[in-house]
Structures are given as C-alpha cells and as structure tokens.
Amino acid sequence: xxxxxxxxxxxxxxxxxxxxxxxxxxxxxxxxxxxxxxxxxxxxxxxxxxxxxxxxxxxxxxxxxxxxxxxxxxxxxxxxxxxxxxxxxxxxxxxxxxxxxxxxxxxxxxxxxxxxxxxxxxxxxxxxxxxxxxxxxxxxxxxxxxxxxxxxxxxxxxxxxxxxxxxxxxxxxxxxxxxxxxxxxxxxxxxxxxxxxxxxxxxxxxxxxxxxxxxxxxxxxxxxxxxxxxxxxxxxxxxxxxxxxxxxxxxxxxxxxxxxxxxxxxxxxxxxxxxxxxxxxxxxxxxxxxxxxxxxxxxxxxxxxxxxxxxxxxxxxxxxxxxxxxxxxxxxxxxxxxxxxxxxxxxxxxxxxxxxxxxxxxxxxxxxxxxxxxxxxxxxxxxxxxxxxxxxxxxxxxxxxxxxxxxxxxxxxxxxxxxxxxxxxxxxxxxxxxxxxxxxxxxxxxxxxxxxxxxxxxxxxxxxxxxxxxxxxxxxxxxx
Numbered sequence: 285x286x287x288x289x290x291x292x293x294x295x296x297x298x299x300x301x302x303x304x305x306x307x308x309x310x311x312x313x314x315x316x317x318x319x320x321x322x323x324x325x326x327x328x329x330x331x332x333x334x335x336x337x338x339x340x341x342x343x344x345x346x347x348x349x350x351x352x353x354x355x356x357x358x359x360x361x362x363x364x365x366x367x368x369x370x371x372x373x374x375x376x377x378x379x380x381x382x383x384x385x386x387x388x389x390x391x392x393x394x395x396x397x398x399x400x401x402x403x404x405x406x407x408x409x410x411x412x413x414x415x416x417x418x419x420x421x422x423x424x425x426x427x428x429x430x431x432x433x434x435x436x437x438x439x440x441x442x443x444x445x446x447x448x449x450x451x452x453x454x455x456x457x458x459x460x461x462x463x464x465x466x467x468x469x470x471x472x473x474x475x476x477x478x479x480x481x482x483x484x485x486x487x488x489x490x491x492x493x494x495x496x497x498x499x500x501x502x503x504x505x506x507x508x509x510x511x512x513x514x515x516x517x518x519x520x521x522x523x524x525x526x527x528x529x530x531x532x533x534x535x536x537x538x539x540x541x542x543x544x545x546x547x548x549x550x551x552x553x554x555x556x557x558x559x560x561x562x563x564x565x566x567x568x569x570x571x572x573x574x575x576x577x578x579x580x581x582x583x584x585x586x587x588x589x590x591x592x593x594x595x596x597x598x599x600x601x602x603x604x605x606x607x608x609x610x611x612x613x614x615x616x617x618x619x620x621x622x623x624x625x626x627x628x629x630x631x632x633x634x635x636x637x638x639x640x641x642x643x644x645x646x647x648x649x650x651x652x653x654x655x656x657x658x659x660x661x662x663x664x665x666x667x668x669x670x671x672x673x674x675x676x677x678x679x680x681x682x683x684x685x686x687x688x689x690x691x692x693x694x695x696x697x698x699x700x701x702x703x704x705x706x707x708x709x710x711x712x713x714x715x716x717x718x719x720x721x722x723x724x725x726x727x728x729x730x731x732x733x734x735x736x737x738x739x740x741x742x743x744x745x746x747x748x749x750x751x752x753x754x755x756x757x758x759x760x761x762x763x764x
Contacts, residue, residue: 348527466500608684660712
C-alpha cells in the first residue's frame with residue numbers, strides 16, 4: 285500500500301509541535317518522555333488499530349496470551365529510567381533501607397520458572413544437566429565463568445563492554461572486533477565444542493534475536509549473557525517480570541500518555557520539509573487524507589517502512605527474522621502430574637518451546653490450559669523464510685508445531701481444543717555482524733535537517749523492550 289501512493293488529496297490540516305509516527309514501544313516511550321517534560325503539544329499516528337507493536341496480546345475465554353514479546357528481565361541498577369517506569373507501573377513498590385527493591389511478586393515468574401525436556405524427561409532449569417559428560421560440564425563452567433568476567437568488564441573510560449542500552453557500550457577496538465565475527469566462529473576459536481553447550485547458546489540466541497549462533501555476531505551472543513548485570517536485586521536475581529498478556533501490559537502502561545493524542549488506522553505515505561515538516565497520512569477509518577504540519581517529526585517505525593517513505597533510505601542491511609506464535613487451548617488434564625513451568629523448552633528442537641500463559645493463576649482450579657508456542661525461523665535468508673511462512677496453510681503450520689511438541693508430549697493431540705496461529709513477518713532485527721556498530725546503522729539513525737528523527741529497536745540492533753524504550757526516550761529528549 286505504501287508504494288501505491290494513489291491516495292486522495294488531503295481534505296484536513298492538523299498542526300502540532302511534535303508528531304510521532306508509530307505506536308510501538310519506541311513511539312509510546314517518546315510520548316511518555318514528552319509528557320514528563322510538560323510538553324503536551326504532540327500527536328501519535330499508528331497504522332494498526334491497537335498500540336504496542338510487537339508487545340500486543342490476544343484473549344480467549346480462558347486466558348489472555350501474548351502475540352509477541354512476553355517478559356522483561358530485571359533491569360540493571362544503571363537503568364534508572366526503566367526503574368522509574370517500573371515504579372510508575374507499581375511493578376516496583378519502593379526500596380528497603382539497604383537499597384534492595386521491593387517488587388510485586390505477582391507480576392513475576394513463580395517457582396518452576398523454566399524446565400528442559402532432555403534425554404526423555406523433564407529437568408529444572410534449561411542448562412542441560414542430567415548425564416552430561418565431564419568434558420561438557422567443564423566447558424559449561426568455563427563458558428559461564430568467562431561470561432561473568434565479561435559482565436563486569438569496563439574500558440578505560442569506565443564504560444561497560446556490554447551495556448543496556450547497547451548505545452552505552454564501549455567502542456574500544458577489542459569490543460568492536462567481536463561485532464565483526466560470527467558467534468559460532470568465536471566459539472570454535474575459543475574451544476567451545478560441546479553439543480549441549482552449543483545447543484544452549486543457539487537456543488538462547490534464537491530466543492532473544494531470532495537467529496542462532498551460525499548467524500549472529502559474537503558481540504551479540506556474549507551480550508545475551510553479559511549485558512544483564514544482575515546488580516539491582518540480590519533476592520530476585522534469576523526471575524523475570526511477566527504477565528498472561530506478555531509485554532502488552534507494559535504497552536498499556538505507556539499508552540496512558542497517548543490519551544486524546546493518538547489517531548489509529550493511519551498510514552503515512554509522504555513527507556516534505558519546508559519551513560516545517562509536512563506529513564501526508566491516509567486515515568483508513570475516515571477514508572481520507574490528512575496533512576499534519578509539525579515542527580519536528582519522530583519516525584518510530586522500522587527501517588523497512590522508512591525506506592518506503594524516504595526515497596534515499598535503504599533497508600537492505602537490516603534483516604528481520606520472521607516468527608510464528610501458536611496459542612493452544614488444551615484440556616485441563618494436559619501435562620498429567622507434571623506441573624507445567626512458565627517456560628518449557630525441548631532440547632534439540634527447532635522451536636523455542638512454549639510458555640504456560642496461566643502460570644501466575646492463583647486459583648486451585650484453572651479449567652482449560654492455554655500455552656503459547658514460539659518459533660523463529662533461523663536462516664541466512666530471512667526474506668525467503670518470510671515468504672515461505674506467509675505462504676503456509678493452516679494444516680502445514682499445525683504439523684510444524686505439533687511435530688515439535690510431540691517430542692515431549694507424544695499424545696498432545698488428544699488434549700487440543702483450539703490452535704490459533706499468529707505470523708509475524710518482521711518480528712525482530714537480527715544482530716548479524718556489523719548490525720549494531722556498523723556504518724549503515726549509524727547513517728539510519730541520523731536526523732534529517734534537525735527536523736525529522738528516528739527511533740526504533742532495529743537501530744539498536746537488538747529487539748528487546750529496554751532498547752525500544754531507550755530509543756524513544758532519548759530521541760524525544762534530543763528533539764526537545
């Protein structure tokens with residue numbers, strides 16, 4: 285639609301100081317930032333009829349469920365802006381005298397947070413343990429010891445090698461070198477060869493980045509383990525914040541800053557800079573084109589969208605991994621005597637396992653069970669994988685997901701009441717070599733004539749909530 289450009293002439297003109305295009309986490313975070321700086325003259329345009337982007341959710345008669353990102357790890361103590369946001373949301377309820385945060389445990393994972401189906405039975409934790417060789421154990425120990433060192437490593441200026449947001453990381457040559465090589469090659473060079481360790485690292489990268497160790501940079505692979513400092517809380521080190529609807533809960537908290545300032549169903553198709561910025565947007569609800577004249581505009585949109593709006597922008601160096609999310613409603617007896625964990629992972633599987641969406645339900649009887657299965661398509665050709673996913677029929681999707689789940693649950697089909705498939709073609713940016721610190725990304729971040737600005741997690745190179753949050757917050761501050 286963006287490249288058809290056969291929209292009607294504009295029939296309405298709107299004036300605003302700041303225009304935000306895109307209502308994902310970056311756009312919402314920018315709105316919060318404007319509001320907190322007592323700046324009320326802003327307007328948000330969103331193409332969809334809901335806010336939150338990939339932090340969205342669905343709901344059936346038994347449970348809410350995520351349609352994208354589903355948890356938030358505990359922030360680093362340096363991430364004061366995120367900690368303040370968690371206080372606003374009543375997720376963080378204050379602090380003890382010793383500085384230990386008081387957190388709402390009902391918004392966190394409960395015990396049996398994760399389990400792994402390995403060697404034909406379930407084990408707690410997703411690091412393979414039962415019956416592994418002494419050599420594998422040594423490699424696991426050596427790897428995690430090295431990650432502990434990387435977690436605290438700083439450069440001469442006191443910057444972490446691996447920071448969140450990634451923008452705050454060191455740019456020393458030794459650090460940048462890690463971003464130029466493939467993680468798998470770095471692992472081989474450092475004598476990490478154990479099947480179980482390589483599986484764990486591949487799973488972790490696919491889970492956070494969409495692509496496995498054969499494709500992401502060594503810097504990104506290490507950042508997965510070293511970027512989170514575990515230095516804010518001593519009590520809740522390993523737990524994460526989560527909700528049945530996933531990060532849609534966080535998007536809802538941010539959405540209050542858009543009340544009366546948000547227009548859904550709008551597609552921006554043209555931008556001109558005169559004295560001010562003139563934006564043409566087609567309102568799909570009212571079926572008319574509007575001209576919005578703004579002092580400054582923030583495009584909180586991914587680069588594959590920006591290249592359609594700006595002729596000089598090219599997104600060919602940005603690779604987006606497609607994902608398939610499948611929400612399955614099951615009879616209550618599913619799982620038998622084994623308690624489902626929050627995160628249930630199957631060793632050696634091409635999927636990423638499943639989340640038990642009612643994990644935090646306190647009722648003794650839950651009725652039917654709702655789980656969400658995640659699968660990313662880890663490949664060297666994301667475009668081809670995306671085309672293939674969009675072409676798959678429901679019966680093919682069903683086979684794909686059930687073949688994966690039957691490894692741990694051979695009789696799962698006897699329990700299924702409903703399966704809902706959710707395809708996300710451009711789910712997340714892939715942190716391949718040179719994606720994070722490379723020249724193309726640097727250029728994509730640059731404002732145009734100090735009037736048009738850009739913020740999106742794909743400019744960070746890592747699609748996590750914190751990156752999108754900081755992109756919006758910092759770019760809004762730059763605009764003001």
